[in-house]
Amino acid sequence: MSDSAIAPGLFTPDLLADPHPVLHQLRAHSPVIWVEPLQGYLLTRHADIVAALKDRRLVPANMGQGLDRLSREERDELAPVLQSVRLWMGHTNETDHLRFQQLLKRYFTPSTVNKLRPRVRELAEELVAAVKDQGGMDVVRDLAYPLPANVIAEMLGMPTDEREKLQAWSKDILALFAPADMDALRRCRQSVLEMQDYVRGLVAARRADPRDDLLSMFVAAEAEGVVNEDEIVANCVLLLFAGHETTANLIANGLVLLFENPDQFALLKEKPELMANAVEEMLRCDGPASVIIRVTAEPVEVAGQALPAGKNVYLAMLAGNRDPEVFEDPDKFDITRTPNRHTAFGLGAFYCLGAALARMEADVCFTVLQEQVPGLRPDYERVDWVPTQVASRRLGSLKVAF
Numbered sequence: 001m002s003d004s005a006i007a008p009g010l011f012t013p014d015l016l017a018d019p020h021p022v023l024h025q026l027r028a029h030s031p032v033i034w035v036e037p038l039q040g041y042l043l044t045r046h047a048d049i050v051a052a053l054k055d056r057r058l059v060p061a062n063m064g065q066g067l068d069r070l071s072r073e074e075r076d077e078l079a080p081v082l083q084s085v086r087l088w089m090g091h092t093n094e095t096d097h098l099r100f101q102q103l104l105k106r107y108f109t110p111s112t113v114n115k116l117r118p119r120v121r122e123l124a125e126e127l128v129a130a131v132k133d134q135g136g137m138d139v140v141r142d143l144a145y146p147l148p149a150n151v152i153a154e155m156l157g158m159p160t161d162e163r164e165k166l167q168a169w170s171k172d173i174l175a176l177f178a179p180a181d182m183d184a185l186r187r188c189r190q191s192v193l194e195m196q197d198y199v200r201g202l203v204a205a206r207r208a209d210p211r212d213d214l215l216s217m218f219v220a221a222e223a224e225g226v227v228n229e230d231e232i233v234a235n236c237v238l239l240l241f242a243g244h245e246t247t248a249n250l251i252a253n254g255l256v257l258l259f260e261n262p263d264q265f266a267l268l269k270e271k272p273e274l275m276a277n278a279v280e281e282m283l284r285c286d287g288p289a290s291v292i293i294r295v296t297a298e299p300v301e302v303a304g305q306a307l308p309a310g311k312n313v314y315l316a317m318l319a320g321n322r323d324p325e326v327f328e329d330p331d332k333f334d335i336t337r338t339p340n341r342h343t344a345f346g347l348g349a350f351y352c353l354g355a356a357l358a359r360m361e362a363d364v365c366f367t368v369l370q371e372q373v374p375g376l377r378p379d380y381e382r383v384d385w386v387p388t389q390v391a392s393r394r395l396g397s398l399k400v401a402f
C-alpha cells in the first residue's frame with residue numbers, strides 16, 4: 001500500500017495498539033507527508049522534528065482552531081473558553097510568552113520539585129493504601145489520574161476536600177481536542193468558568209494571606225506589575241490541562257511497558273537505582289504527548305520539501321523517538337538505555353516547564369508501587385487504548401492485581 005494511503009489510517013483504533021510498523025514505514029519512505037484527514041503535514045524523522053521544534057517560523061497551533069468549524073452562535077457560546085485560551089502562555093506573542101515563561105521558571109525550579117517530593121510520596125502512598133486490601137485496582141482511576149491532580153492542587157494550595165473538582169474540570173477541558181462534539185464543548189465551557197471563578201477566589205485569599213505556593217508567587221508578581229489577574233487565572237487552567245492528563249498517561253502507559261517487558265520489570269525490581277532511567281525510556285517509547293502541532297507562519301522548507309505558510313505541521317514524537325538513526329534497536333524497551341535524547345517534553349522555546357515535576361511524580365509513583373504492592377501484575381485481556389484525536393496516547397483503564 002502507498003504511504004499516502006496508509007497515513008490517514010494512522011490514528012484509527014486498529015492502529016492504536018501498535019502504530020509503530022506504520023510509523024517506521026512512513027519515516028523510511030515519506031518522512032514529510034500531507035495527511036488529508038489531519039489537514040496537515042506529518043513529520044516522522046527525529047532530525048526533522050528537532051529542527052522544526054527549534055524553528056521559530058513554526059509557531060504553536062491555536063488550541064481552539066478546530067472550533068472554526070462550528071457555527072457563529074456556537075462559537076459565541078464558547079467565547080469564555082476562547083478568551084481563556086488566548087491568554088495561555090503558548091498562545092500569546094513572543095514577548096508575553098517570554099514574560100510568563102520567566103515568571104513560571106521562578107516556581108518550577110529543582111528546589112521546588114525536591115521540596116514537593118515527600119508530599120508527592122505521601123499522596124501516592126495514601127492512594128495505594130486506599131486500595132491495597134482489595135487485591136487489585138484500576139491504575140488509571142485509582143492512582144494515575146488522582147496523583148497529578150492532587151499535586152496540582154498542592155501547587156495551587158487547594159483545600160483537600162475540594163480537590164475532586166480538579167479532576168472533573170480537567171476531563172472536561174480535554175474536549176478542546178475533540179471540537180466537533182458541542183455537548184462536550186459546553187461542559188468544557190462550564191468547567192473553564194467554574195475553575196476560573198474558583199481560582200479568582202484563591203487569588204484573593206493569597207493577596208490577603210500569602211503562603212509558600214504557586215498562587216502566592218503569582219500574586220507577588222501581580223504586585224510587581226508583571227502579570228494581571230486574568231492571565232493568572234487563565235494560566236492556572238493551562239497548568240491543570242498541561243500537567244494532569246499528561247502525567248497520568250506517563251504513569252499508566254509506563255506501567256503497560258513494564259508489564260509487556262517482564263525482563264525489564266524484573267531488572268528494575270532488582271536495581272531500583274535504574275528508576276530515573278526507566279522513566280526516560282517510558283517517555284521515549286510511549287510518551288503521552290504523541291504529537292506536537294505547529295503552524296507555518298511563513299513558507300518553510302522541511303527535509304527538502306517546500307511547505308506553504310498557514311499549514312498545520314504534526315511533529316510525530318512517537319515516531320521520532322523510535323528513529324533508528326538516533327536510537328539503537330528503537331523498539332526495544334531498555335531501561336539501561338543511555339544516552340536517551342527523546343523529545344517527549346518538546347524542545348527549544350516551548351520546552352515543557354513541568355518536565356522535572358512529571359519525572360519526579362512518575363519516579364515516586366513507581367517506587368511506591370514496588371514497595372507497597374510488589375506482586376503487581378496485569379489483570380486485563382487487552383490494553384484499553386482510547387481512540388482520541390492525535391495529540392495524546394492514553395488508556396481508558398488499567399486493571400491490575402497484587
Ligand code: HEM
Pocket residue numbers: 060089090101152239240242243244246247250287288289292293344345346347349350351352353354355357358
Ligand atoms: C509526562 C508529563 C508531561 C509531558 C509528556 C509534557 C509534555 C509537554 C510538551 C511536549 C510541551 C511542549 C509543547 C509545545 O512545544 O508546543 C509541554 C509544554 C508545557 N508543559 Fe508539559 N508535559 C508534561 C507534564 C507537565 C506538568 C506536570 C506541567 C506543570 C504542572 C507542565 C507544564 C507545561 C507548560 C506550562 C508548558 C508550556 C511551556 C511554554 O509554552 O513555554 N507539563 N509539555
